[in-house]
Amino acid sequence: MPAADTTDLSDFFEILQQLVREPSVVGTEDSFFRVLRRELEEVDVTVERHLGVLVAKGRNPDSIVLSAHIDRHGLLCTGPNEFQYAAFIAGNRGELTGDSVSEQMMASIADRFTGQRVQAHLPYTGTYLGQGTISSGYLCAKRHNLIFEITGLDYLQPGTPISFLDRLHITETHLSAQLDNVLSVALIVHLFRNGFTGTALFTAQEEAGRSWRYALAWFQREAIVTRRLLVLDTSPYPTPEAAAAQDLVLRKKDATADFDADFTVEIQDHCRELGISYSYKDRWIEEQNANRAKPLSLGRTELGRLAAATAGQINGTTLQIPTTGYHTASETATLASIRAAIRLLGRYIA
Numbered sequence: 001m002p003a004a005d006t007t008d009l010s011d012f013f014e015i016l017q018q019l020v021r022e023p024s025v026v027g028t029e030d031s032f033f034r035v036l037r038r039e040l041e042e043v044d045v046t047v048e049r050h051l052g053v054l055v056a057k058g059r060n061p062d063s064i065v066l067s068a069h070i071d072r073h074g075l076l077c078t079g080p081n082e083f084q085y086a087a088f089i090a091g092n093r094g095e096l097t098g099d100s101v102s103e104q105m106m107a108s109i110a111d112r113f114t115g116q117r118v119q120a121h122l123p124y125t126g127t128y129l130g131q132g133t134i135s136s137g138y139l140c141a142k143r144h145n146l147i148f149e150i151t152g153l154d155y156l157q158p159g160t161p162i163s164f165l166d167r168l169h170i171t172e173t174h175l176s177a178q179l180d181n182v183l184s185v186a187l188i189v190h191l192f193r194n195g196f197t198g199t200a201l202f203t204a205q206e207e208a209g210r211s212w213r214y215a216l217a218w219f220q221r222e223a224i225v226t227r228r229l230l231v232l233d234t235s236p237y238p239t240p241e242a243a244a245a246q247d248l249v250l251r252k253k254d255a256t257a258d259f260d261a262d263f264t265v266e267i268q269d270h271c272r273e274l275g276i277s278y279s280y281k282d283r284w285i286e287e288q289n290a291n292r293a294k295p296l297s298l299g300r301t302e303l304g305r306l307a308a309a310t311a312g313q314i315n316g317t318t319l320q321i322p323t324t325g326y327h328t329a330s331e332t333a334t335l336a337s338i339r340a341a342i343r344l345l346g347r348y349i350a
Helices: 010-020 028-039 090-095 101-105 182-193 213-222 262-276 281-289 302-307 335-348
Strands: 047-049 051-057 065-069 077-079 082-085 117-121 130-138 145-151 161-164 174-175 200-202 226-237 248-250 278-280 314-323 331-334
Touching: 010 028, 010 174, 010 182, 028 047, 028 182, 047 213, 051 213, 065 182, 065 302, 090 262, 130 213, 174 262, 174 335, 182 200, 182 226, 182 335, 213 281, 213 302, 226 262, 226 302, 248 262, 248 335, 262 314, 278 281, 314 331, 314 335, 331 335
Parallel strands: 065 200, 065 226, 226 314, 248 278
Antiparallel strands: 047 051, 051 200, 077 082, 077 161, 082 145, 117 130, 117 161, 130 145, 174 331, 248 314
């Protein structure tokens, strides 16, 4: 049995706690980008902002490219006292094809948010406008979106983003917040603070299926071809027991494309060397589907879309932290998984 991991997480908690409090609703991520840029400029990295992506480069930018999306689910005011799920607003429909995990879960999550406190803010600056409480939510068959009623924010104008009032909660074994995907953002900032010298991409609108386009535009601008893109994210499980069955989650593919086999094996080998338990999410989904009338989706990820769009010239693999409470303000991960991710990613600190 491997020795107990005593990795000190205090510095990481400090980063995550600050970032969790910053709103970053899908499609209105500007204010979060500015906060993140200030965090990165405190360490020895070069930071550039492009449309839909913030790029941070260390002293050895070609060694590896990490990616994490910064957007989180929230609501958007679309009319008088009317609020819709931001990721599924009509302007995004062309990017949603029905086989993403979020779309498959849409009906089941409608009532998860009743009683949830929310806060409104200006789209660009993030300036606080007020708080309210979600009183109900339902799936509108005509508009194919989640519609919410909120008490206390009837004065808002269309286009105003509303984020879940979010705070980080830490116990001796777990942490919870709206983790997807500020958790991965905090991990990368923590890596840079500890000497990471590669490149990191922080992308917008992943939850609306658009982040890969922003990443692709940057790769094309820089004339970069790589098969060592490591995309960090969370991975949902239905029960705490299913999530706790592994420290980290890997993938060989998604619904769109196969991932780079060599890089995937490299990450797997690091897990084995470090005594980190892991599983493959695509294999787990296929096993679950053997006994389901309605199959689960393999998901359409940022990496899969990039690989498909470039015929594999841009590819890599994923590293995910298993969680429960997906797409809520109480998404939960174990501290053991956080420690495992930090140890594994430490292999890529020069």
